[in-house]
Amino acid sequence: MEDLIRRYAQLIIQSQLKLRPGDSVSINTEAAIMGFARYLAKEATMVTGQTVTIVETNHGKVIEAIPIEPEQQEIFRPPVQAVVMCHLFDLDASPYLQDLDLGKAVEDVGLLARFGHLSEPVFLDRRIAVAWANVPYPGNQWAANVLGRNASEEETWLLFGALFRLDSDWASSFWDEQANLLEYRKQRLNALGRVDIKLIGDGWECRGSSADDTQWAGGRQMLKNGRIFSPMLPMQSIHVALDATSTQGTLRSSRPFYVLGKEVIGATFTIRDGKVTHFEAEQGKEALAAFFSIDEGAARVAELSLADNDTIESRYLGRSVHAHFAKEMTTTLVLGGFSLDTLKTQQTEDDIVQSKLNQSLVRLEIPVGDDHLSVVLTKKDGEELEVVTEGVHRN
Known part of the structure; x- marks a missing residue:
């Protein structure tokens, strides 16, 4: 040890x-x-x-x-x-599984933070x-x-x-190579411009569009002075903000996840004009209902995060028990607040509204990646590009 x-x-x-x-x-x-x-x-x-x-x-x-x-x-x-x-x-x-009064839990900002549900403040x-x-x-x-x-x-x-790949002294080299891979994926997807996005799972399908004037982000970051660093490890995902009114269709969670200290299993969602209009769950439906009651944006789609489904993270993290790992274990659809690193030129609140970005006090990652998932992007000229096949990113 x-x-x-x-x-x-x-x-x-x-x-x-x-x-x-x-x-x-x-x-x-x-x-x-x-x-x-x-x-x-x-x-x-x-x-x-x-x-x-x-x-x-x-x-x-x-x-x-x-x-x-x-x-x-x-x-x-x-x-x-x-x-x-x-x-x-x-x-x-982290409080993990808790027998809480959900009505009180959604009013306690400190508890929401401990559960990892708070969004980034939009400064x-x-x-x-x-x-x-x-x-x-x-x-x-x-x-x-x-x-x-x-x-x-x-x-x-x-x-x-x-x-964290600590089984040898070469962990740093592994994550440097992974950072390079994610950088290549970001550059390739950002070159496509604004795209329509279709997710196809086992018996479900939903569609949406990337938000105006935003970019694919995640992985390694670079400061204005050229210095690079990795805000978090492990890193497997890249993400993009979605037009908050664009997503339509249905989806099913691919593995259990935690909401307000409750485990949610077998969740399904119907989405219209970017907002969850109906949902069911084999377990934990009351926690989802409490989460969606926090504010108007909590039930609205904010982001898509792509991560391969054949990694150590995907195999070892069978359930999403901590927010730090939620986006790294498989592809997720994010409800609630968007990530600031997806912004490009926005300077004011009006810019955020014009880009149709979803703002909420909270956010929630819904795991949807598995061996059946496909993700297809459509460019403005109609050209289609399948970027995820059977749960794995096509480099």
């Missing part, structure tokens, strides 16, 4: 944040995983030669800032070049200008929810290590 922890820290440093000499790193964490935060900070100082600051928080409130000093004396340290941010979070801090004048990463830390409760049984610490780290 110690070796996996060492490799995980190096993966964050080398592949996610791509730390350089002179980087000033800030690590935000809660007390439960302070041990790993200190270890990561010490490893980071060996690369940056600069002080790394650990910011301990409790439910979002800052408790204290802890400086971790490098071995070099201050006179020998490189000058500060850039600010880098890292948010560590404990996967066991158009505040784009990220620093490299950053959201970094999960595994726990037995998370593993038990994924595996459907109690899990030992060793089993937890074996599962987590498989998802």
